[in-house]
Amino acid sequence: MRRGRFITFEGTDGSGKTTQFRILGNWLRDRGLEVVETVEPGGTAIGQQIRRILLDPANADIQPRAELLLYFASRAQNVDQVIRPALDSGRVVLCDRFTDSTLVYQGAGRGIDASVVMDLDRIACRGLKPDLTFLIDIDLETSLARARRRNERIGTSESRLDEESAAFHERVREGYLALAKSEPERFVVIDGRGGIGEVGALIREAMQVHV
Numbered sequence: 001m002r003r004g005r006f007i008t009f010e011g012t013d014g015s016g017k018t019t020q021f022r023i024l025g026n027w028l029r030d031r032g033l034e035v036v037e038t039v040e041p042g043g044t045a046i047g048q049q050i051r052r053i054l055l056d057p058a059n060a061d062i063q064p065r066a067e068l069l070l071y072f073a074s075r076a077q078n079v080d081q082v083i084r085p086a087l088d089s090g091r092v093v094l095c096d097r098f099t100d101s102t103l104v105y106q107g108a109g110r111g112i113d114a115s116v117v118m119d120l121d122r123i124a125c126r127g128l129k130p131d132l133t134f135l136i137d138i139d140l141e142t143s144l145a146r147a148r149r150r151n152e153r154i155g156t157s158e159s160r161l162d163e164e165s166a167a168f169h170e171r172v173r174e175g176y177l178a179l180a181k182s183e184p185e186r187f188v189v190i191d192g193r194g195g196i197g198e199v200g201a202l203i204r205e206a207m208q209v210h211v
């Protein structure tokens, strides 16, 4: 009964994906499509509360499995409350991060087995997979500098993961590139080094081909 399209944005912190996600949402709306924008973790009132726990630098002692389950708790709520209903009514759903983030941050980054992540995905998402995923790829140096600038601008209340080591972020980036390679029909890898307009144009070009 699903009629809508489910499009996700992925990338390392500071890759510029959230900016591009908003630009694409507006562009699709200008073209007359009904678009729902959501975010992981977050996206619902309950998800927002979970997001605060996950990203608060005061929670540095959160255990990897507790962290993993909280990401999926937020996602289960978002899938049932926002994403599936929107898709069933024919809307385009844009989601800023989804299970690929868990595969690379908790999987490649923290060493949790991908099969464990996918077991939880089956419970939380009940078979829902993105139709198309934009991976905004950028080198580590540029993305960390951007993430730092963002923290200076909006404060450090969401900086827990930015404080991970460079090696962690490198594993995340490599994890993303490996995922994209394993599912080339779903992933579109976008070079995120250009200016906002340039990267936006690459995304719109890919949209014309893939949707």
Ligand code: TMP
Binding pocket: 013, 039, 040, 041, 055, 071, 097, 098, 099, 101, 102, 103, 105, 106, 161, 162
């Ligand atoms: P954001 O700032 O792009 O909204 O992402 C929040 C942080 O949460 C970011 O550092 C990536 C991290 N994250 C995970 O570690 N696992 C996940 O499953 C998701 C969705 C995000």
